[in-house]
Amino acid sequence: MIEDTNPETAFLPGRFVVIPLKIANRGGITEKGYQTVPILCYHRFANSCDSPLCMPADVFDRQMKYLKENGYRVIGPEELLDFLDYRKAIPKNAVMITVDDGYRSVYNIAYPILKKYGFAATLFIYIDYVGVSSKAMTWDHLRELKQEGFYIGSHSVAHSDLSKKKETEDDKAYLARLKKEIFRSKEIIDHELDQDTLIFSYPFGRRNQTVISLSRQAGFKIAVTVDRGGNPFFADPFTIRRDQVLKRDMKRFVSRLKTFQSYPLK
Template sequence: MALFGLRSHLSCAGFSLRLIVLTFFLGCAHPSAMLPPVQRDVYRSSERILHRIKPGDTPAMLAQKYLGAARLAWMVEDANPKDAFRPDRFAVIPLKINNRAGITDQGYQTVPILCYHRFAPSCDSPLCMPAGIFEKQLRYLKENGYRVIGPEELVEFLDYRKAIPQNAVMISIDDGYRSVYDVAYPLLKKYGFTATLFIYVDYVGVSSQAITWQQLRELKREGFYIGSHSVAHSDLSQRQKDEDDTAYVARLKREIFRSKQIIDEKLNQDTLIFSYPFGRHNPTVASLTRQAGYRIAVTVDRGSNPFFADPLRLRRDQILKRDMDRFASRLKTFTNFPLQ
């Protein structure tokens, strides 16, 4: 049975299209038990809607009409075969998804978080991604049906409150280089994607190589999410030279708490995600991160994240190599764990 139990309702052989539509709501009952078929374009139940496709209908239009937001087009797409959106065919619009953890009898959903830093037409550093390679990666995501989500959706998934798209992936970019705005942003927009930016606030606007608050506000209006990467990007996992316990904790609080306060004020938001500088942390750092009000935090430990992952120790894959096979291997959105 498909994830939402939808296709099974459409599998009763031997009936006309009209009877199949009625069967969707009444079950595979004998035709004599059914009401006479009526030509309709929309059928409703408490859990789903059947909509007869008209020329020009798209998943985004159906999501806007029935679910209230075009960004929920993935719910329509995931509930239907690829050829469902042809005129006079019926498409399913699920009104809710009960499988909030992405669990099937074959395993469970996981969310890869990709980590980038800066971009340029050509690069000589592993932390710099050439624009041409980045575009190939985005094209691969688009052509293979990956959907980019942000921290809000990820929190709902980890809290077991809402389902997320199949093949969900998060794109994150650390530090706050100007090249995010100049190079990455136009390419992401071209493919209909956004990203989560992690900035350390002391770097914002300090030079021509750094992103500005005005640019960050523009990116936020375009659907990008701005998270914290601390104040000064210092290693939080250990004391600095000549730093006693009191000074160490004071530095941690400034890097973790103060960065959130500044970003909240500058961007009028409640920042919910933190990126540990260098990906390093310890129990004290994680505890302070929670106390500061962050809901989730990311490392640079490789791997994807199931719904039961530790929200303050989420895994990320740094995209440092340029070959597409290696990139594709980082996109693990499902873990096989057969239950039968």
């Protein structure tokens, strides 16, 4: 708030700095438009990649360097929820970094790069993958990352498609699976990390009204999709948009960082 209130020249010896005493403009609305929050979605990282879901370490480093050098501030789900609930303002150039699934490459590759630039990310893990092999993070990894400012959210128990019944399921079995995937995942993360997990990531971004309703009943406050676009304060907290970062050119990456939607109000 202090940075956004003052010009850069204020932070020099002998200059006055304005300290705002109350939160103004909690929704980021101006006569020219309104603030939106872009949310970036990654999956795994490697020095050399052979899949669009894998981000090369050097490309990820350039992307994070761009965010740092261009004044973007990374927020977590708590700040996003305050913004969506119209309780608190967030930085003008706020962006959220998320990583799905729980690959160990997040710990080995992405974490050092994020730390280098002073950023943290929101991680969505699915329970059945935690600690299953050397390619997956363990609960100890997740506890360490939480201590370093990362937020751990739920990505279900088994990462199954929640939006439709399996061929072998009747309505009762389908509902039982949904409750396990949603409620049980929150219970386990809450227990392992001693927290009240507030954010859920729909596997594959797929959901229906039953899934949305159960996510709310389970105690989640926000749920994210992989529908492209930004999020103003009046966005539906259970259909939050995210942009999957699948391409590696910087021009396309920068195009995902739109933090303001023009909408003249005069």
